[in-house]
Amino acid sequence: MKLRQLQLLLAVARNEMNISAAAAALNTSQPSVSRQIIQLEEEIGVPLFTRRKNRIVGLTPAGEAAFESAQLVENQITNIDLIAREARNPHQGSFSVVTTHLHARYTMLDPMRAFRRKYPDVQVSLMQADGDRIQDIVRNGDADIGMGVIGPEDKKTPGLLILRGQHLRRVAIFPKDHPLATKKNITLAEICAYDLIGFTKDSRTHHVVNQSLQDLGLNPHISVRVNDSDVVKSYVAIGLGVGIVPEITISNFDKFASYDITDQIPSRYVSVILRDDMYLRESMIALLSSIHPQWNGENLRKKLRSRQPS
Numbered sequence: 001m002k003l004r005q006l007q008l009l010l011a012v013a014r015n016e017m018n019i020s021a022a023a024a025a026l027n028t029s030q031p032s033v034s035r036q037i038i039q040l041e042e043e044i045g046v047p048l049f050t051r052r053k054n055r056i057v058g059l060t061p062a063g064e065a066a067f068e069s070a071q072l073v074e075n076q077i078t079n080i081d082l083i084a085r086e087a088r089n090p091h092q093g094s095f096s097v098v099t100t101h102l103h104a105r106y107t108m109l110d111p112m113r114a115f116r117r118k119y120p121d122v123q124v125s126l127m128q129a130d131g132d133r134i135q136d137i138v139r140n141g142d143a144d145i146g147m148g149v150i151g152p153e154d155k156k157t158p159g160l161l162i163l164r165g166q167h168l169r170r171v172a173i174f175p176k177d178h179p180l181a182t183k184k185n186i187t188l189a190e191i192c193a194y195d196l197i198g199f200t201k202d203s204r205t206h207h208v209v210n211q212s213l214q215d216l217g218l219n220p221h222i223s224v225r226v227n228d229s230d231v232v233k234s235y236v237a238i239g240l241g242v243g244i245v246p247e248i249t250i251s252n253f254d255k256f257a258s259y260d261i262t263d264q265i266p267s268r269y270v271s272v273i274l275r276d277d278m279y280l281r282e283s284m285i286a287l288l289s290s291i292h293p294q295w296n297g298e299n300l301r302k303k304l305r306s307r308q309p310s
Contacts, residue, residue, distance in 0.1 A: 197236055212264065223240050
């Protein structure tokens with residue numbers, strides 16, 4: 001069994017069983033891919049792909065297992081390469097972070113500023129994605145680090161390490177001349193007595209807030225639905241209703257009042273998502289520890305070691 005054969009197995013599966021696309025991805029010929037796949041199957045003695053009229057259409061159960069193992073081999077080879085590169089020059093290189101618009105826009109600002117001062121020659125690619133896709137993106141190797149809000153309802157993807165960070169606090173916001181602005185203690189029921197700027201039904205914030213309201217038997221009138229906290233703030237500012245947004249989106253320049261409602265809705269935490277077989281470079285640790293102090297090198301490596309097979 002050759003490493004090249006495993007690379008071909010991965011390429012075919014990742015390119016929707018398209019031999020031509022796999023060949024192009026690996027800069028080789030279609031006949032070469034087909035030949036080496038057949039040689040691999042003959043060597044191990046079982047078919048890895050299902051075929052229809054000599055055309056590959058999927059993976060067999062053995063192929064699925066082989067694909068997972070081949071990914072682990074690929075990851076370890078990548079780790080060796082990263083170790084060597086860091087040994088040569090720890091202040092160069094690149095890595096990618098996938099997160100939501102919220103955290104790219106707010107959570108990452110100060111950490112990125114501090115990171116650039118310490119590692120000016122390390123390139124960070126900041127990818128934005130829907131929160132429900134972050135775990136899969138990291139697991140598939142399309143990003144090195146994921147960051148998102150994890151709740152008890154979220155499915156944990158095998159092969160990943162999820163580390164909980166700071167509590168995501170949420171506030172209700174309303175114009176400064178609004179009747180709620182003079183109250184010291186505000187309940188969700190009082191907030192729902194007014195028009196509410198809601199989030200679209202496919203957003204994670206909608207599910208968290210909506211469940212809290214349903215549990216209290218509340219059914220507020222939603223004047224408009226949007227999918228971004230900054231848009232909520234804009235509509236609140238012109239008097240179309242009250243809103244509920246993460247506290248990190250609030251600044252001293254905002255011209256409305258806010259009230260912390262974190263304790264009235266289910267807890268959610270900003271979490272970092274890593275493959276449990278990855279090699280963490282010092283530059284990655286520097287960025288993570290600037291986001292949350294407990295994500296330092298000693299703690300992160302200890303967590304990774306505890307998840308890896310002995």
